[in-house]
Amino acid sequence: MNGKFITFEGPDGAGKTTVMNKVVEQFRQEIGDQLLVTREPGGNKISEQIRRVILDRDNTEMDYRTEALLYAAARRQHLVETIIPALEANKLVLCDRYVDSSVAYQGSGRQIGMQQVARMNEFATENLMPFKTIYFDIPVEVGLNRIAEHRDRSKIDRLDVETIQFHKRVHQGYMKVREHYQDRYISIDATQSFDQVVSETIKIIHRIASDYFKES
Numbered sequence: 001m002n003g004k005f006i007t008f009e010g011p012d013g014a015g016k017t018t019v020m021n022k023v024v025e026q027f028r029q030e031i032g033d034q035l036l037v038t039r040e041p042g043g044n045k046i047s048e049q050i051r052r053v054i055l056d057r058d059n060t061e062m063d064y065r066t067e068a069l070l071y072a073a074a075r076r077q078h079l080v081e082t083i084i085p086a087l088e089a090n091k092l093v094l095c096d097r098y099v100d101s102s103v104a105y106q107g108s109g110r111q112i113g114m115q116q117v118a119r120m121n122e123f124a125t126e127n128l129m130p131f132k133t134i135y136f137d138i139p140v141e142v143g144l145n146r147i148a149e150h151r152d153r154s155k156i157d158r159l160d161v162e163t164i165q166f167h168k169r170v171h172q173g174y175m176k177v178r179e180h181y182q183d184r185y186i187s188i189d190a191t192q193s194f195d196q197v198v199s200e201t202i203k204i205i206h207r208i209a210s211d212y213f214k215e216s
């Protein structure tokens with residue numbers, strides 16, 4: 001596979017999705033169809049259906065391992081149907097969340113165990129991991145406040161309404177993953193202004209995927 005796989009990670013409300021939408025406006029002009037932008041859970045019909053089940057706030061009885069398995073199932077379908085074909089077509093793939101989210105949220109946040117969740121995801125992904133991960137670094141409270149202040153109530157999901165203790169464990173999980181994968185992780189201070197974060201993200205992607213931007 002010749003394409004390049006880059007993931008965006010971070011706690012809820014860090015700004016990943018809004019920043020991705022903005023940087024993609026520029027990248028589309030620069031490299032057009034060479035770019036695939038996608039997200040987890042989701043990215044295709046089946047995985048988006050699984051996303052709705054996972055994030056539905058009425059599904060209060062969902063067992064934590066069921067949740068972890070559903071994320072992994074959505075990921076498997078996304079990988080096979082969406083990501084791998086794009087990488088085979090030599091595309092630059094930008095994905096909002098991937099395996100590290102499961103390790104941080106289910107492994108650490110839900111206290112299932114980071115290694116167990118990582119192992120289950122090795123099965124789901126056959127060890128296909130990103131080339132680089134851009135981490136949106138933000139204190140948990142700042143991210144959650146952004147969601148509380150700005151997000152449309154109908155879009156607040158089952159994970160957003162978890163306790164602050166849960167979100168702090170997720171953050172601790174991310175810190176361990178980042179420490180473990182120092183060569184893969186690139187952190188951005190996501191408390192900066194939106195324009196600063198966008199500009200830094202564009203610079204990083206231009207650098208780490210420079211082969212796509214040579215002509216522009």
Ligand SMILES: Nc1ncnc2c1ncn2[C@@H]1O[C@H](COP(=O)(O)OP(=O)(O)OP(=O)(O)O)[C@@H](O)[C@H]1O
Binds near residue numbers: 191195
């Ligand atoms: N740098 C920034 N400064 C202030 N507000 C921001 C910044 N970046 C994004 N926001 C706002 O914060 C809110 C959360 O952003 P966004 O939904 O992109 O976060 P996210 O990381 O994708 O969160 P989640 O993973 O929970 O979906 C949005 O209302 C967005 O407009």
Ligand SMILES: Cc1cn([C@H]2C[C@H](O)[C@@H](COP(=O)(O)O)O2)c(=O)[nH]c1=O
Binds near residue numbers: 039105106
């Ligand atoms: C991939 C993945 C995601 N999550 C959590 C993280 C968020 O709270 C939601 C996804 O929503 P987003 O607004 O699109 O970021 O799900 C998770 O717990 N485990 C995962 O593997």
